[in-house]
Amino acid sequence: MLNERSLSVSQECAECPIRHRAVCARCESDELERLEEIKYYRKFEAGQTVIWSGDRMDFVGSVVSGIATLTQTMEDGRTQMVGLLLPSDFVGRPGRSNAAYDVVATTDLVMCCFRKAPFEELMRQTPHIAQRLLEMTLDELDAAREWMLVLGRKTAREKIASLLSIIARRDASINMTTAHGNIVFDLPLTREAMADYLGLTLETVSRQISALRKDGVIELEGKRHVTVPDMSRLLEEAGDDADGGVFA
Amino acid sequence: MLNERSLSVSQECAECPIRHRAVCARCESDELERLEEIKYYRKFEAGQTVIWSGDRMDFVGSVVSGIATLTQTMEDGRTQMVGLLLPSDFVGRPGRSNAAYDVVATTDLVMCCFRKAPFEELMRQTPHIAQRLLEMTLDELDAAREWMLVLGRKTAREKIASLLSIIARRDASINMTTAHGNIVFDLPLTREAMADYLGLTLETVSRQISALRKDGVIELEGKRHVTVPDMSRLLEEAGDDADGGVFA
DNA sequence: GTCGTTTCTTGATCTGGGTCAAAGTTGCGC
DNA sequence: GCGCAACTTTGACCCAGATCAAGAAACGAC
Numbered sequence: 262m263l264n265e266r267s268l269s270v271s272q273e274c275a276e277c278p279i280r281h282r283a284v285c286a287r288c289e290s291d292e293l294e295r296l297e298e299i300k301y302y303r304k305f306e307a308g309q310t311v312i313w314s315g316d317r318m319d320f321v322g323s324v325v326s327g328i329a330t331l332t333q334t335m336e337d338g339r340t341q342m343v344g345l346l347l348p349s350d351f352v353g354r355p356g357r358s359n360a361a362y363d364v365v366a367t368t369d370l371v372m373c374c375f376r377k378a379p380f381e382e383l384m385r386q387t388p389h390i391a392q393r394l395l396e397m398t399l400d401e402l403d404a405a406r407e408w409m410l411v412l413g414r415k416t417a418r419e420k421i422a423s424l425l426s427i428i429a430r431r432d433a434s435i436n437m438t439t440a441h442g443n444i445v446f447d448l449p450l451t452r453e454a455m456a457d458y459l460g461l462t463l464e465t466v467s468r469q470i471s472a473l474r475k476d477g478v479i480e481l482e483g484k485r486h487v488t489v490p491d492m493s494r495l496l497e498e499a500g501d502d503a504d505g506g507v508f509a
Numbered sequence: 510m511l512n513e514r515s516l517s518v519s520q521e522c523a524e525c526p527i528r529h530r531a532v533c534a535r536c537e538s539d540e541l542e543r544l545e546e547i548k549y550y551r552k553f554e555a556g557q558t559v560i561w562s563g564d565r566m567d568f569v570g571s572v573v574s575g576i577a578t579l580t581q582t583m584e585d586g587r588t589q590m591v592g593l594l595l596p597s598d599f600v601g602r603p604g605r606s607n608a609a610y611d612v613v614a615t616t617d618l619v620m621c622c623f624r625k626a627p628f629e630e631l632m633r634q635t636p637h638i639a640q641r642l643l644e645m646t647l648d649e650l651d652a653a654r655e656w657m658l659v660l661g662r663k664t665a666r667e668k669i670a671s672l673l674s675i676i677a678r679r680d681a682s683i684n685m686t687t688a689h690g691n692i693v694f695d696l697p698l699t700r701e702a703m704a705d706y707l708g709l710t711l712e713t714v715s716r717q718i719s720a721l722r723k724d725g726v727i728e729l730e731g732k733r734h735v736t737v738p739d740m741s742r743l744l745e746e747a748g749d750d751a752d753g754g755v756f757a
Numbered sequence: 758g759t760c761g762t763t764t765c766t767t768g769a770t771c772t773g774g775g776t777c778a779a780a781g782t783t784g785c786g787c
Numbered sequence: 788g789c790g791c792a793a794c795t796t797t798g799a800c801c802c803a804g805a806t807c808a809a810g811a812a813a814c815g816a817c
Binding site: 333336339340341344354361362388395396398399401405406407408412414415459500 | 591650
């Protein structure tokens with residue numbers, strides 16, 4: 262399909278973010294063609310599990326649209342989310358054959374996957390792919406470490422404000438800014454998923470969201486539709502610097 | 510100093526772990542020589558700060574001996590440790606010019622450093638350095654995510670047991686196994702540093718260590734010298750699988 | 758529409774770990 | 788040795804967030 266391919270090549274990340282974020286920017290056209298050959302799409306419905314921790318994982322890939330979560334579970338059922346995958350985020354680990362975490366689609370999800378063995382082979386031959394993956398992994402490591410501060414030292418209210426800040430900032434594809442400068446978005450997570458991310462219970466999440474609404478930090482329409490009238494106020498509630506700080 | 514260099518080249522990680530972990534294994538001798546040229550050692554005393562968050566950081570490097578910590582601090586003084594650097598661990602981020610965290614030596618510390626600009630240049634020319642750094646960064650990311658589960662979902666007692674498990678397992682250079690199969694080591698961290706790692710207060714750390722001792726999970730001589738009579742018991746207390754699970 | 762299910766909110770109560778306070782221990786400099 | 792400082796332990800009390808419980812709201816299937 263010449264037409265489809267040339268479209269995806271020219272439009273960079275519109276169709277498949279990894280081509281832009283991890284590969285495209287510096288790829289020669291023959292490398293792009295080889296990526297095309299090992300690439301395929303997978304679609305999941307909200308709630309579906311992409312892969313279970315421990316399962317064999319013979320692909321790597323990135324999120325095209327939708328949101329997925331990485332979670333760990335203890336034997337007694339306690340769970341902790343350890344990553345939130347937004348469009349363009351990379352999944353999978355070159356050099357490891359089994360998944361380390363449960364990956365679950367929390368909204369309808371489209372992923373762009375590459376078969377692992379040929380991807381690794383291509384990586385060996387194409388140095389800047391490894392360099393790009395290193396950059397992305399370092400970004401993820403920074404995000405994980407920021408999250409350790411949230412989990413270890415912030416109050417429930419600060420945790421909620423931190424999560425809302427991240428969603429408001431990172432998921433630019435969903436966000437909208439109104440004429441009044443408000444930031445508006447739909448929460449892509451249930452209260453329970455938020456609790457799993459924040460190390461809280463869903464009841465505490467619900468209470469703190471109600472409290473933030475009562476205090477005018479956010480506005481809520483229904484259960485999911487959020488308006489942030491003053492982003493710096495939200496960041497202040499999150500315990501970050503007003504100018505954005507860590508999640509900038 | 511021909512003698513010194515040939516010693517360090519032949520002994521691999523004895524003198525400078527990065528040469529083994531990140532570079533040596535697959536380096537040609539001319540690459541090793543170029544590393545030698547940009548390499549230097551830095552020594553720190555226990556308690557000294559290696560670098561402050563936000564400071565310009567014109568080197569990368571790895572820990573040769575001793576232990577350092579990465580910490581984040583909020584404006585109001587709350588601090589969270591986000592990384593524990595043991596011998597062979599890598600510090601610094603290619604492509605970033607300022608430190609993201611405070612790096613503090615908690616014991617006397619020797620680091621093997623490389624000037625950043627030439628290291629990055631060498632990395633550009635030597636693909637397997639980027640690949641090795643990618644592997645190491647992915648390991649760190651896994652460790653950070655394991656730690657998110659500890660911070661978010663474990664009880665104080667489980668947190669302490671988890672930390673003791675990590676130290677017992679990872680710091681093989683300090684550990685000793687007695688004739689009876691006991692694991693023996695000296696805690697490299699103060700109660701306060703443990704609290705900062707675990708998202709607890711130092712009082713809670715102290716109480717839980719006392720409780721573990723009273724329950725026979727560990728034995729203590731003085732404040733720092735720990736004996737673990739039964740590692741699987743400790744892992745059980747940590748909430749991990751008895752066979753080692755996540756920190757294996 | 759109604760029923761059933763899932764998600765969310767709110768209230769009442771409990772408790773693990775934080776806070777405040779005091780005393781004990783260790784080690785170093787002189 | 789003594790004195791001081793840093794670190795650690797222990798106790799008493801408190802509170803943020805967990806737990807238990809009951810409804811309310813949203814959404815689909817029929």
